[in-house]
Amino acid sequence: MEFFELVERRHSVRSFTGEPVEQAAITRILKAALSAPSAKNTRSSSFMVVEEPELIGRIARMRDYGSAFVEKAPLVILVMGDQLRSDLWEVNAAISATYVQLAAQALELGSCWVHVAGRPRRREEPGGPAAEDYLRSFLPVPESRRILCAVAIGHTAEPAPIRKEEIPDADDRVVILP
Template sequence: MEFKELIAKRRSVRKFSDRPVPREVVDRILAEALTAPSARNTRSTRLMVVNDPALVARMADMRDYGSGFLTGAPLAIVVLGDTSSSDLWRENAAIAATVVQLACVDEGLASCWVHVNGRPRRKDAPDGETAADYLRTFLPVPEGCEPLCAIAAGYSDFTPAPLPAADDEARIIRLK
């Protein structure tokens, strides 16, 4: 697939079939994500594969907004940062998460990012339990690692509408 086509096809999709994602497909996605650049080549990103439907469904309750669709995903990849490896672990993990999503497109999968880091579990309790703390109650998050996001992934027959037109030129600052 050409890069331009890959970029054009990458869309946030929240509807998945129950068809499992084969291990070899997951392994290719992980291998590609682990090649993502990192600050000073610290390689601070860790990837946790969750393909147990009960665990993925439990992850859907990490927030009371924006994570419910995980229930229907056959796969979730939790993108973690090793905080002792780099002060830029968030940036490194975000780059790797983007590569995960592009690799999903290349493998014929749909995906959607669910933000974890810094998010409260409940909207009406912003100072209460965090989404990350909730995930730690049942996922083996390694010591010294923080979850940045979870990428829901799977096969989908849903095709999102094209992106609406935007004034992209207004978002570009050109220096002469």
């Protein structure tokens, strides 16, 4: 798939078939993610691959909003950053998570990022228990690593639409200088 077509096709997928993701595909996704750039080449990003349905179900319950769909995904990749390796771990991990999603799309798999870092478990309790602490309670996350997000991955249950966005002249997100 050509790069710009890949970008046009990538969108958040929250509905997956029951078909597992092949190990060769997981390996290719991880290889791509490990090649992502990082500040000062610190390579502070790391990944935890979860395929066990029971663990995925527990991950889906990390928040009472926006994460329930994860339970139907056959694969979740937690994207983490080592805060001892870089103070920019969060930026590095975000770049790596983007590579995870683009690699999944290149393999014609759907994906959706669910944010973890700084998110509460309960929407009504923003200062309450954190989603990250909940995940740490049952996953072997090294102490120096922070969990940026969980990326749910799988074969899409519905055909993916192609977005074609033109850059409008009046769009304030793009400034073109002469």
